[in-house]
Amino acid sequence: MTLAGKILKLGVALALALTAGSSAALAKKKKCKDGETTEVASYKLVKGEHLDYQIPKPLNGKGGDPKRGLKWMTHRRQGNCIACHEVKKILALAKPNDLNSLKKYGFHGKIGPSLDGVASRYTEGELRLLVVDPKKAFPDTIMPAFHKAQGFTRVHKDCVGHVILSADRVEDVVAYLKTLK
Numbered sequence: 352m353t354l355a356g357k358i359l360k361l362g363v364a365l366a367l368a369l370t371a372g373s374s375a376a377l378a379k380k381k382k383c384k385d386g387e388t389t390e391v392a393s394y395k396l397v398k399g400e401h402l403d404y405q406i407p408k409p410l411n412g413k414g415g416d417p418k419r420g421l422k423w424m425t426h427r428r429q430g431n432c433i434a435c436h437e438v439k440k441i442l443a444l445a446k447p448n449d450l451n452s453l454k455k456y457g458f459h460g461k462i463g464p465s466l467d468g469v470a471s472r473y474t475e476g477e478l479r480l481l482v483v484d485p486k487k488a489f490p491d492t493i494m495p496a497f498h499k500a501q502g503f504t505r506v507h508k509d510c511v512g513h514v515i516l517s518a519d520r521v522e523d524v525v526a527y528l529k530t531l532k
């Protein structure tokens with residue numbers, strides 16, 4: 352075999368090995384491995400001011416951090432709130448010349464209402480209820496329940512029994528929503 356032939360053969364073998372390696376890694380990586388937990392906090396529902404119900408107390412007993420809340424709200428496999436909601440404050444973080452910031456903070460969906468000013472429309476407890484289980488406020492909504500692990504059908508097998516956002520992460524999101532006055 353000529354040297355060129357050998358190099359070509361080696362290249363093909365290497366490409367095949369790499370493809371096999373990465374697809375094996377992909378097959379091994381399970382869904383619901385971004386910290387989704389099977390723990391569901393117990394909480395008390397009380398009457399709301401603008402909605403039928405609210406959850407007045409933090410699920411984790413201490414509240415959350417708005418900076419981390421922004422992270423979950425823009426995380427494609429976690430909250431991904433911006434897939435359905437426009438938030439001007441988050442859009443403002445997307446810089447036209449920076450592809451990463453555009454991918455992270457840009458391109459909001461308009462399936463749900465804009466979340467601008469949402470903290471002026473609802474109490475903190477109502478915002479918490481809306482993240483935990485929005486069907487308790489809007490029974491026919493397509494918005495997912497972010498802190499619920501039972502009652503679903505045909506969930507991906509890796510995700511059965513998992514919530515999307517843990518109690519701490521729900522509190523982070525609520526803390527961020529509270530900044531949207």
Ligand code: HEC
Pocket residue numbers: 424430431432433434435436462463464465466469472478481482489491492493494495497524528
């Ligand atoms: C699949 C789309 C979808 C996703 C994802 C989604 N929502 Fe919603 N959300 C909606 C829709 C639709 C409504 C309006 C309620 C209705 O009538 O169905 C709504 C309503 C709301 C409201 C009430 C807004 C108002 O002004 O009345 C809040 C607050 C809210 N969502 C927060 C969130 C947060 C926080 C996240 C991410 C953790 C999120 N949503 C993810 C679709 C979504």
